Amino acid sequence: MDIKLYLNPFVFLLIKDGEIVVWDYKNHNQYELEEEYVKRLIRISKGVTVKNVTKIDQDLINAELISTKPYILQKWEWDELSKIYHIGTQDIDGGVLLEDDKWVNWYLELCDEIKEEFNNKHIEYNGKEIKLPKPKFEILESRSMWDVEKSRMTTRSFNGLPITIEELSTILFSSFGLIHGDWKELTDMGFQQTGCRKSSPSGGALHPVEAYIFVMNVKGVSSGTYHYNIAKHCLTLINKQISYSDLKEMLCGQFFMEGCALGIFLVAHYDKVWKKYSHSRSYKDVYLDAGHLSQTCLLNATAYNFRTWISAWFNDTKVSHYLKISGIDVAPLFFIALGHGDKKIIPQKLENILKNKK
Ligand SMILES: Cc1cc2nc3c(=O)[nH]c(=O)nc-3n(C[C@H](O)[C@H](O)[C@H](O)COP(=O)(O)O)c2cc1C
Known part of the structure; x- marks a missing residue:
């Protein structure tokens, strides 16, 4: 049976520190790619139908960089740059819903980690x-x-x-x-301002x-x-x-x-x-x-x-x-x-x- 492979439309390639990084900005994943994987992605972007999925194709499927099913695209009339930023900044930390006390602990830990950075000047x-x-x-x-x-x-x-x-x-x-x-209300409660x-x-x-x-x-x-x-x-x-x-x-x-x-x-x-x-x-x-x-x-x-x-x-x-x-x-x-x-x-x-x- 023929299998059609589709390139994830929400990826871009970045050359950084001698590496080629593929950035899946919808799923918020980044991978360093070897050249043969890059070549394969370019090939798949032109349209590819295979009889059997190779190891490289399977790795790319597992990383969600390609799919055997077509992607659904929404209308977007601005350029790629704006699309990358728009989609790439959606659904950040939105997946896990913590219980209230755990959420408060998580937030306090975050504040604690960064408090040295603040001098409130x-x-x-x-x-x-x-x-x-x-x-x-x-x-x-x-x-x-x-x-x-x-x-x-x-x-x-x-x-x-x-x-x-x-x-x-x-x-x-x-x-x-x-x-x-x-802002006394916060400092009175023991929080850093x-x-x-x-x-x-x-x-x-x-x-x-x-x-x-x-x-x-x-x-x-x-x-x-x-x-x-x-x-x-x-x-x-x-x-x-x-x-x-x-x-x-x-x-x-x-x-x-x-x-x-x-x-x-x-x-x-x-x-x-x-x-x-x-x-x-x-x-x-x-x-x-x-x-x-x-x-x-x-x-x-x-x-x-x-x-x-x-x-x-x-x-x-x-x-x-x-x-x-x-x-x-x-x-x-x-x-x-x-x-x-x-x-x-x-x-x-x-x-x-x-x-x-x-
Ligand atoms: C984000 C933003 C950008 C704007 N940029 C311009 C601009 O570059 N030039 C201009 O003449 N008016 C600009 N305006 C003014 C709008 O044209 C104006 O707010 C609009 O016509 C509605 O009129 P109002 O402010 O009297 O309600 C801008 C308004 C906003 C909110």
């Missing part, structure tokens, strides 16, 4: 520090949640008017700052996403790029002077932030996460963290009647250059522009260009 840079005034909450307290939620919208029309250092201080503190002070609490939630309370500020027009702060130091509630200067054309270049030509008072890049410090959560599934969580922080910041800015524009489209390398970060272990995720302006979602400049085309 916040990110700080050396450099000129700009002290921020004490935040004032009258405006945030005076607006209703519903009113602010309804008012938030993406606009693309800033008018170049400045905001004040007091407004900047309150928006940064309420969006990214340590609004609760020390490995994270912190802000107005947005964060996976494992690690808060790997930091705010880097592009000051364009803020009364009391010179134009430049800064890191927001949450421990000291101050700005640390990274780069002097920044122009709208610099920002436009970083934002791939999107000129919608022209006239904003402030740009905020949400930047991931991945090392904070991979110390605790070693699987790359946690990469997704960092983006989810950034989404929460962004929305909190947009709502705070809206409470002040500032306009906001956001963008996930930018040139990572250019932004990293301005922020003096590597772009790899510390990398930009999201941009928020805020300032005074009107409610237009289509800026006048774009309207004019469209009119001239007619």
Whole structure:
């Protein structure tokens, strides 16, 4: 009887340290392969029917790298890279369900193993520090949640008017700052404090996403790029002077932030996460963290009647250059522009260009 062999469609080959590794990203298995096995996989990928299964074929079947049954494929219209990450980060540790007490022990052991790694220090840079005034909450307290939620919208029309250092201080503190002070609840129960609490939630309370500020027009702060130091509630200067054309270049030509008072890049410090959560599934969580922080910041800015524009489209390398970060272990995720302006979602400049085309 003829036996058709099918290649597992969820594998890729990696050349590392002089070895060929086959990575089955769906079943989370990796094997070092000898050349004859690689050749056989390539052959099977072209379609193979055999009378008898050889030792090599049987080894490949046992390793689930090939099958005698066809695989069911789902629709996926992005590239292989995204598919590998998407499927390769599903069903991590999802198979075994422990009893509650065993699960707690397992989790405590995990925390114990990694506790040395945590020093619970916040990110700080050396450099000129700009002290921020004490935040004032009258405006945030005076607006209703519903009113602010309804008012938030993406606009693309800033008018170049400045905001004040007091407004900047309150928006940064309420969006990214340590609004609760020390997290006593956990330490009082004898747990080590490995994270912190802000107005947005964060996976494992690690808060790997930091705010880097592009000051364009803020009364009391010179134009430049800064890191927001949450421990000291101050700005640390990274780069002097920044122009709208610099920002436009970083934002791939999107000129919608022209006239904003402030740009905020949400930047991931991945090392904070991979110390605790070693699987790359946690990469997704960092983006989810950034989404929460962004929305909190947009709502705070809206409470002040500032306009906001956001963008996930930018040139990572250019932004990293301005922020003096590597772009790899510390990398930009999201941009928020805020300032005074009107409610237009289509800026006048774009309207004019469209009119001239007619
Ligand atoms: C993840 C994300 C990425 C975005 N990227 C861009 C962008 O690159 N350029 C842009 O003009 N708007 C961008 N936006 C804004 C959306 O276009 C906007 O949120 C959407 O039109 C809905 O409008 P609203 O925010 O007023 O509800 C982005 C929004 C999100 C949440």
